[in-house]
């Protein structure tokens with residue numbers, strides 16, 4: 001569950017009197033939801049994601065994610081909190097020297113999962129993103145779309161409560177963007193909450209669902225729209 005209560009973020013640097021990047025944000029996202037976050041450049045999307053990953057704390061207000069009160073969390077607890085999140089970035093952020101298999105196994109090793117579990121889990125998640133046959137490849141041998149699928153497998157490997165995808169389709173062929181969102185939808189069906197920031201209006205219109213539109217630091221729209229994809 002994600003909850004923001006009366007959240008303000010004021011950056012002191014930047015403009016002369018500082019910048020109100022977010023003001024009076026109230027928001028609740030329940031477990032199992034799939035939410036698109038949209039908004040123009042400068043609207044406050046990155047600031048919101050930084051709040052949710054505890055890179056920053058709000059100037060005022062409270063932020064709760066996966067049962068953690070982030071406004072009060074001590075620094076030493078942050079790494080444990082972050083293990084309850086999966087992150088997907090526009091630029092994939094795979095480790096270039098490791099194989100696809102090892103990129104996914106790596107996040108399980110750092111969270112002390114047993115070798116037996118890793119040997120089961122990695123093939124399972126690579127199969128889910130349809131990349132079982134690329135397990136031995138290095139990221140540079142893959143297309144952008146394939147690299148992002150590895151990143152999705154890695155984010156889901158730890159079975160996080162929440163996956164945050166920051167412009168995950170920004171660097172890949174527009175035709176393949178739909179495939180990426182479909183995969184995130186499949187993962188969402190397994191119970192993981194998904195928050196996806198995107199600029200791509202076509203994608204949002206196609207899939208529909210809950211859309212949060214940020215504008216100048218406020219929530220301009222937060223509602224459900226019908227999608228064009230049949231069967232949803």
Ligand code: ADP
Pocket residue numbers: 011012013014015019020021039040041042043044045046047048
């Ligand atoms: P978005 O991700 O929607 O483009 P941001 O959250 O990056 O928006 O930015 C929201 C506002 O806060 C913008 O006016 C931006 O210039 C400002 N801002 C973002 N980060 C900082 C910072 N570290 N210091 C000062 N101003 C910032």
